Amino acid sequence: MDYREAVPADDDAIAALTTAAFGQPEEAELVAALARDGDVELSLVAVEGETVVGHILYSDLGVVVDGRPVRAVALAPVSVVPGRQGRGIGAALVRASLGLLRDRGIEAVVVLGHARYYPRFGFSAALAAKLEAPFAGDAFMALELRPGALAGHVGAVHYARAFGL
Template identity: 45%
Template sequence: MSMMAIRAATPRDRDAIRLVEEHAFGQRSEAGLVDAIVAQGGAVVELVAVEDGQVVGHILFSRLYIEDDTGEFPAVALAPLAVEPSFHGTGIGGALVREAHIRLKTAGERLSVVLGDPAYYGRFGYSHARAAGFESEYQGEALQALAWDEAPEAGRLVYAPAFGSELAA
């Protein structure tokens, strides 16, 4: 019986990550977003799930800033989270989120933002109520946040430059 392992992504994983993203989303947009964030140096935590030597899951947290009258507050954006379709429902996505959260908290991160399914991300403590005060073109029920420590509750969300071109596509 094989064991799934979670580890930091490496440059050798780039092609496998691209395939997982394309298979999970059925398009190339998310894979392009990942490539752009990594190339621009915006990745904060990037993990892969490996089963029998094959990358079957991927998660990326990039730098995000909350801007207000007092300046910029560093936070992170979870995007994207992808699991090979044949591995859906096996707990890989949840394991990636939990491990990434441990690493982020250990590194001193205080706030994470995600744009996704509230029922799914709510399991990990994300809520729209925590993100409702942020100004964002993505404001709505799918915009959620999770704070591990004191962090702003209002301000304008400024994503990594790669999001401007990829999310608009």
């Protein structure tokens, strides 16, 4: 299995994979809209031979904590071809991409996802609780890639236009 940044030639494979993984086209449409709007920070694919079997996308996310801007991204979506789910491809994509984001100076990542899946990578609902957002609860989590990036009393997030929030 190889992991690399997506290129435009991967777009159709990513759309098909994402639609199959979620059983509906909405997430694939989100990926396309984020790319069209120029809001993608990182798009990483898992490739087996010539076939794209997994994909993870991070988009720009406006975050301010105590009036201080934080360089942050939103993780969404993570897709793995249905026949390969549960075999570690998604987890490998998360791990590989977090390292790339850290190297690019991204300070924090926010995700709305499975409350038992993302904490294994360090995501925390408690860390996200101070962030005013369209989401709340155990599924709304944050991860600091730079220690203390989200330190403070109150914050807010502003998602890219494609999210429609």
